[in-house]
Amino acid sequence: MRKIQLLFIILISTLASSQNKQLLYNFNSIPQSLLTNPGTEIDYKWHMGIPALSGISLNVGTSAFSAYDLFAKSSIDFNTKLRTVLSNSSSKDALMLNEQLEIIQGGYIVGDSINNKAYVSFGLYQEFDLLTYFPKDIVILALDGNKDHIGKSFDFSHVNLKAELISVYHVGYQKKMNEKLTLGGRFKLYNSNFNIKSTNNKGYLYTIPGTKAVYEQSIYTDLEVNTSGIAQYFGDDSNPKTEVDPNKIVQKTFVGGSVGLGIDAGFTYTPLKRIQITASVIDLGFINQNDKVKNYVIKGSYQYDGVNPDFEAASTFENVFEKIKEKIAVVENDKSYITWRPTKINASLQYSFGQRKSEECDCNNSKSAFRNDLGAHLFLRMTPKIPIYALTAYLKKEITNKLQIKATYTIDSFTNTNIGLGLSAQLGLVEFYILADNMLSYKDISKSNELSLQFGINLIHHKSQN
Amino acid sequence: MHNLIKIFLLLQLFVFSACSSQLDFDQTKDLVLKPVVTGNLSYFDVDNTKLIKLGIVDRKVVIDSVNFDLFKGTFFEKNMDKAVFFYEIKNTLNTGFTLETQLIDSNKQTLKTININVPAYNGNENIIKQSETFDIIGISTLLKTVQINYKLILQTGQTINPSSTGNLVFKSYADLYFNIK
Secondary structure (H helix, E strand, C coil): CCCHHHHHHHHHCCCCCCCCCCCCCCCCCCCHHHCCCEEECCCCEEECCCCCCCCCEEEECCCCCCCCHHCCCCCCCHHHHHHHHHCCCCCEEEEEEEEEEEEEEEEEECCCCCCEEEEEEEEECCCCCCCCCHHHHHHHHHHCHHHHHHEEEEEHCCCEEEEEEEEEEEEEEEECCCEEEEEEEEEEEEEEEEEEEECEEEEEEEECCCCCCCCEEEEEEEEEEECCHHHHHHCCEECCCCCCHHHHHHHHHHCCCCEEEEEEEEEEEECCEHHHHHHEEEEEEEEEEEEEEEEEEEEEEEEEEECCCCCCCCCCCCHHHHHHHHHHHHEEECEEEEECCEEEEEEEEEEEEEEECCCCCCCCCCCEEEEEEEEEEEEECCCCCCEEEEEEEEEEEEEEEEEEEEEEEECCCCCCCCEEEEEEEEECCEEEEEEEEEHHHHCHHHHHCCCEEEEEEEEEEEEECC | CCCHHHHHHHHHHHHHHCCCCEEEEHHHHHCCCCCEEEEEEEEEEEEEHHHHHHHHHCEEEEEEEEEEECCCCHHHHHHHHEEEEEEEEEEECCCCCEEEEEEEEECCCEEEEEEECCCCCCCCCCCCEEEEEECCCCCCHHHCCEEEEEEEEEECCCCCCCCCCCCCEEEEEEEEEEEEC
16 A cells, blocks of 8 residues: 555646746757757857756646645645546546756867857756556555446556656757758667556456346456666665665766667758748657666456356356456566657747847847747657647847846646746856746646746856857 | 845745645545445256256255355455345246355355245246345354355245246346445
8 A cells, every 4th residue: 555655646746737948949148958959059158058057957747637636735625635636537637757967068169169159968867757647447456346336347547657767978069050040869779777668558357237247247458567777776675775875876876877869960051031930859869778677568458257157066166356357467577678769849939029239239249139029839758648738929138138038928737827937147147047947836836737847047148258 | 236136035925925724635545445345146047957967856855066255365354344245036937946145264164044935936026036135243254255155945845847938137236335444
């Protein structure tokens, strides 16, 4: 039961969002925007993130209910709250968490600062990602049993979960092809600390009135749980560990896990002076999970008619329950498997206005000739079910040369009242940024369905600086 | 520049001073699962031809045993509160029987005997329903059960007529009440 509680807390308390970075995207005074589009136009000579403080991002939220619905301190019994949540949720409701911690990041222009056309950036970050759908039928079965659900087929495909902790080494390169087009790409090397995946499940369990016996009861399972790198934290059946050693997590952050490769690609295209089109694909890649792999496969079917006497003396003394265990057995193996990174797609269309005075415009660098940008941004994240989408309208404004703000309004799978506000400020070489999503929910974050926060400190040397 | 810092600090203040209702994650300890699982127990359908063939005329009884060790192991011991067995017999033979059900433990000892009186068919609907509840006390009997014996016994003075038609259909199911903390 303790394990059930732990799983329950993991599944439900750490819910979160789409990994959409609508505030960061196109916010090109922040170097981390290169991680949302390697082809984003920047005007740096060089930049360097403050180690471990340059980029911290956390997304939390859920499409069906908030932490408040379940965990609010009140006189209502927890089981009653759980039932309320259950009745308001469907198996299409996604629960997600994404956390990114940048360990190092830097970049520099290639060639001289006047005529350069290329920029190299590199870094290392750690990312935790969890995506699970609400396993509604399994929760109903656990709470109610089948007695009050005669005729219902409990759908095992509702078990749909993936979670991983990885570190990502990356090197990016962007090149201004001409006045209108900048192309960028990033090569990524993934080191997976651990992975759990159970996404392509099938199966059912039903009880219907029988024609001979009281019931016709049937089970079919085609379930698989793949794990990699988990055993070191939790031990195995013969030697279970209850405490996770944090040192081990840190050790494996850098090397020693399963390895994978991926790319980001993107562009910025300015067909007209005031119009800008951008698009990017992020994390198109895979990891070959081969580090301490343990997979569990449950494949089988059985129709249970009861344990029936036939009064024939010669009949075998069959053990029906042993037979069920044989037919629906859990088989373990250690075969390596491939996981695909959650690929994200961004696209934006932007209109610029508020022309700078001629003395403000440094014509030799790529700084926009306009102070304000109004745009629309589409975000898609590929998932095992339907893609998660977000559509954002944004206004980016340069208050002074040193201070830029961005305001966003986003409609997505989780909420349609998402207002975000971001700020980037530079003092000398030091740049701070803070981007906060779902501002309306900050009056009580526990009631929020979605929340994301990113902040960090960088050193940036702009082309316009001496 | 001071304004810039002020704006920055203000935004930070806003984000980091966000309010949250008090949450209590310890509530998961109160989670109690109380599923009720229903499933077939046993079923048989016999007619007079089969009963005669099985020797009921001479022996006055037919017997069979089934392996029933579902409840062994700690899961049921820890988590099952109550079980109810439901029996239903439809007799269209003009012969009266007693169905004796015995719960047997691993030492072949009879833990419990449940008798169901099945009157002969007289042209009217003849369905007998009976249930047996295993609650706090009775549940231990069930947990020890590894075998069920079924004895279909001719009632005293009853005979079976080879030319009569009809059959005896026995159906049973169990409701299992769990309390998983």
